[in-house]
Amino acid sequence: MRPRTVHRRLGRLAALATALCLGGGLLAGPGQAAAVGHGNDGPHPAARPTSRVTPADRPPLTDPVDARHREHTPRSAPVHHSRPSMKGLSPERRAAACDIADFTRNTGSALVAKIKGATTDCVNTLFALTGTDARGAFREAQMTTVAYALRDGAASYPGDGSTGLPQLVLFLRAGYYVQWYHSGDTGPYGSALRTAIRSGLDAFFAAPRSRDVTDANGETLAEAVTLIDSAQENARYLYVVERLLKGYDSSYDASWWMLNAVNNVYTVLFRGHQVPAFVTAVERAPAVLRTLHDFAAAHLDLLGGKQSYLTANAGRELGRFLQHASLRERTRPYAVDLLRRTAMTGRTAPLWVGVAEMADYYDKAGCDQYGVCDLQKRLTDAVLTVRHTCGPSIAIRAQQMTAAELASTCASLGGQDAFFHGVAKDSGPVADDRNTTIEVTVFDSSADYQTYAGAIYGIDTNNGGMYLEGDPAAAGNQPRFIAYEAEWLRPDFAIWNLNHEYTHYLDGRFDMYGDFNAGVSTPTIWWIEGFAEYVSYSYRKETYREAIAEAGKHTYKLSTVFDTAYGDDTTRVYRWGYLAVRYLLENHRADVDAVLAAYRKGDWQAARRHLTETIGTRYDADWDRWLTACAAGGCATGGGTGARPAA
Structure with a gap:
């Protein structure tokens, strides 16, 4: 998927999201970017959730084990990976591809056999179960059976999916997901399942072949790491996080799945902060802090390349520990060291900005120790150096645009006004709308957008641009849309979703009363x-x-x-x-x-x-x-x- 456009957001909603900003989420791994919006297939943007999450807003992740290109489904909480859509299949064909009764009417060994014999495409469809089907498949007794089957299968795990372990892991993840949203359908989960899932994960991570650096093992390993988070066992498996970070080397780069396995440990860390036992575990054994620092410091060479996200995520997740007063003094020196090794602009910027965001948000009083005071202004001044006015209603602020590119952009936007009004047939701005000017912010590439837009504007960057309307009735309000050059179309110059985003501005001003919340x-x-x-x-x-x-x-x-x-x-x-x-x-x-x-x-x-x-x-x-x-x-x-x- 090409980077896509998210809905126009805002007003007080955006102000709230910014106020609750976590200072950055995870960057997406290979094929994992969460893209929301319209457009064709193409480069994936990085996922950057910005809303603070409480345990009540923490659904298990929904992540396919079979899809190499993943599509994000927005949820109420940050989700870095997504339940797959069986893209291209009609609802009728999707249903025909998998008999749900295999999972709702069988129990015990018969259920396990059906899961192992199913395709991962089939098991993927179970994320959507509700009602009696959800209870039939995912009540606690069913989940406990499958968790013990994972334990038993792990004892002789051959290092590949030939014995059905990927399907078992995905089934368990689907169950946790469905139970999160439809607990009234599935019924509660308690100590019986907790004991069973621990035995299953313990056995898998103890299996010798679970350490194989191969695509065949990586398929199950990557999903098992995500299952840690689905089951909220983040504290128990910190040793798995450390094992994968310490074990990573260039041999992993040949395997898409092994790269995912490494990147998925950042999700265990990211969401672990919502589990009190996780924070306690790190307080008692803070070695993971040094592991994160050492991983980032040792892999600065990845920045700017295909595996850049691995290094950047290590810095982000290290910096996230600054939120805990009990861990701040241990974390701060590591964060400061990474900032000193990197720079605000250039190849190492993804790591610098990620750590700086965390320090700015979680330890603002100590900003001088990190050198990140006035972070947003410093980034804006350093990165968005081009300023241009198209006319009385449109201003452009860009990272890098030539005079010809500025002129063509102004012409495109200016010409759209008459076309819009011809279609909308409006009679002028809606009442109480003072959004007389629009600021168009353009980053030089999707990568630059992912690196800087969240830090400067406090927005998600798992998209192809965003329109920020603000409160149109407020004096001094500045609406803007934030976009980037479509670098994959070079040498042609194009701002991705330029006209789509500009339509949001015009539509909000001439068709929709009030702010985004109202609309x-x-x-x-x-x-x-x-x-x-x-x-x-x-x-x-x-x-x-x-x-x-x-x-x-x-x-x-x-x-x-x-x-x-x-x-x-x-x-x-x-x-x-x-x-x-x-x-x-x-x-x-x-x-x-x-x-x-x-x-x-x-x-x-x-x-x-x-x-x-x-x-x-x-x-x-x-x-x-x-x-x-x-x-x-x-x-x-x-x-x-x-x-x-x-x-």
């Missing part, structure tokens, strides 16, 4: 993201081939698309949002005008009633016919399209 008080995501897609692709006269392909699948009724939320998969949010907006604009303009009239007044309930009651299911049959025509060529021109950003 999403009812389901409006179908419009917010669908309209941004529609305007972006229509203005650029591109064919949105990915959306057209989705139209041919007839996955959603129009009435269903109206209920879309950001928690839904990105295909539904962006491509189906685009299709719904295009269908209504081309076939039911009066309905669009009625909905927008309510949006512009902030009457969200009236707009919702129009969608769910006035329209309801009335257009579903016509929509279905329209989708057929769209897929057959009816959407190839006109309305909108393609996946190349504007130059």
Whole structure:
């Protein structure tokens, strides 16, 4: 996946997120980046959760063992890895690929046999179970059986997946995930499962072949490391964290799975801070602090390369221990040393910025000891050195852009205004909106965006850009969108998602009353993201081939698309949002005008009633016919399209 756009955020919501900022999350490993938004396949951005997480907001991770390219599903808490989508399969084909009854109607050895005999694709589907199926598969007795099967299988583990251990581990992870969100369905988990899962993990990590540096072993090893966190056994397995960090060398680089196994230990650390026993364990045996420091210091050569995230994450997770007063004095010298070995800009910046963020957030009173006082201003001044004004309403702040690139960007944005107003048919800004100017911040690459945008603006960077609206009624509020050059398209110059993000600004100013919180008080995501897609692709006269392909699948009724939320998969949010907006604009303009009239007044309930009651299911049959025509060529021109950003 190419880096993608997340929803426009903000107002008081963004201020709160910034206030609760953790100072940085994990960088993604190979294929693990959490990308949210629209666009084509391409480079993955790094995952940088910014919201503070309490134990009540801590779901187990959802991570495939079979998918080499992973797609992020937004959740209520930071999630660095994601439950796989069986991409390209219709819901009907997904169901046919796996008989859920194999896991809900069997118990004991029969259940274990079914799990071992299933594909990982099949076991992956179990993350979505609810209701009686969730109870049938994942009640405590079932999970305990499988945990002991992991123990028994580990005794003769051959160093590969031939005996079904990857499926057992993934089943256990799915169970913890489902139980987290649907404990009423699965029932509670208690000491019986705790004893069983410890015996299973103990046995696996004790197995001699679990130390093999091979792709075959790495598949199970990487998922077993993540299972540590799913079971909240972060304290018990600190020795596994140390073993993998101390064992890493260049031989691991040949194995995608072994690299994941190493990177997954950072998740055990990242989320371990939410487990009191974990902090106590580090207080009693703080060797992991030195291990993290030594790993980062020994692998500075990785920075700027394919495995850069391993070194940067070591620094981040070391710095995260600064949050504990009992560990701060032990952690501080290690953090200071890493900062002295690296620099704010250049090849070592990912490590410097990661450690600096942690020090700035968790030990701000001691900022002078680290040399990170006024961190945001120092980073902004050092990195975003280009300033340019397009006109009275648009200013650009960039890391590196030529005069020609600035001119082309201004022309693209300036020309979009008239196009937008022609489609929206607005009569001017909504009431109480003072967002008369927009600041466009452009980093030089996706890597620079990942390194700096979170530290400067306190945002997630697991995306392809972000629009920050603020409180449009507040005097002095400065809306901005933060983007980056699509370096994979060089030598052509393009700012990724430029026109999509600019549409969010225009839509917020001319169509949506109030701030972002108000605008999403009812389901409006179908419009917010669908309209941004529609305007972006229509203005650029591109064919949105990915959306057209989705139209041919007839996955959603129009009435269903109206209920879309950001928690839904990105295909539904962006491509189906685009299709719904295009269908209504081309076939039911009066309905669009009625909905927008309510949006512009902030009457969200009236707009919702129009969608769910006035329209309801009335257009579903016509929509279905329209989708057929769209897929057959009816959407190839006109309305909108393609996946190349504007130059």
